[in-house]
Amino acid sequence: MENLTQKDVNKLNSTRGLKAILSKEPYNLERAIRYVNYERKLKKLQVELIRLQTWAIQNNERIIVLFEGRDAAGKGGAIRRITERINPRHMRIIALPKPNEDEKTQWYFQRYVEQFPKAGEMIFFDRSWYNRAVVEPVNGFCTQEEYEVFMNQVNDFERMILESGIRLVKIYMSINKKEQAKRFSEIKNDPLKQWKMTPVDERAQELWDEYTKYKRTMFSKTNTKISPWKVIRANRKTIARINVINHILKSIPYDKNTEV
Template structure:
């Protein structure tokens, strides 16, 4: 395989038809809402891990997955660098606080696997800490699964060429430039180091109880559809019809029920700049 390819397939996949993509995206999002209702009603605990190359499309996939979910029962965890105090804790300790409770879906936008990736490659952990992680991670995940948490792990795979193009696109876009970090830029020159780290991570942590599921992400739209479909198939959910909500009729105002309201002219309103967009 070409050293520049993280993806199992060389070359770029054919672009999806936009209308078909949007229709399927909408259908899958509706199914995810129905799945979440089952999670809430049954008290299931779902933990989904998103890992992969920088700029592989994890963030945009997570955004589409959670777009219509109830935020009270679904959260995205993207932890910053550990504090000095957290550095002295058991490595998994700061992640356990974010694990799902009954009726919750938790998505980790990068997770405890930072230690097997960026920390290993950039030298942010010792060799001893790294090997301890590879030993402990399967046992840690075994405990989660044994306790009833549904754990799904995704690796987003992208080629070196596509990654670099996405980095350059971000650097030229003031709305997305914040996504570029020094670590992202460094990952270009350390491609082979990250490849070796990824292979070692898979060898140690791709277990029968917590398999890695690879998402080909040369085309972001394709990867979104595929990962959303896979989530729906990994969780054995059933459709639960939500209880019908009866909207009452507003009672007619009577002289006795009328309120003394404040003079609206005393309120402070935001400027209606949207009026400039009205049709002639």
């Protein structure tokens, strides 16, 4: 990288900068500077997230942020950056397994409602009731009738959530097919991440077009004025994480002067 400014040199000469340079080979100074800039932005935004949470606690607010997106889109990574600095006693991350036999007999939304926030609490759904809008029909985990019932009920369900005073933020992490294939390859080759691959993940590339069809229907039916979707372009993880946090902060009218 040519024409480094003194500011760039100072960034690279910091602990964060040296870590960024040495973390990957071959060394790439431009990438290292981008990462330092990302870390600085992230820290500032995490301070704002603490303000948001403090405001929510003081005002008995209830907040739901749900994340959807294709497999390996970066939902979990974004949630970790959001939650790593806030008070764990007033937030929860929800990643529900497939329903058990009893849950299969219940109203579809029931097991999600049981996870809803109490006063002063923020919860983050790593996948949500929208499993039935895309993942389940694509993979044959629900019937056509169950899918249609869900699509007929979901907007009313979210209207009731909002009218009850719960704040709801819906985020969709979007990656392209090539990036998903690249991330799957990285997961398979990393012994610390191999557990993440599931049979559903294994078929995701093969079923790409089916996912796209159901995703488009989901947006056309559920991107409502009172409960809109925010699509975050997520091919670049660091940029996506910054954009996700910015969107959450803009979506909830917290008092930016809250002391932390």
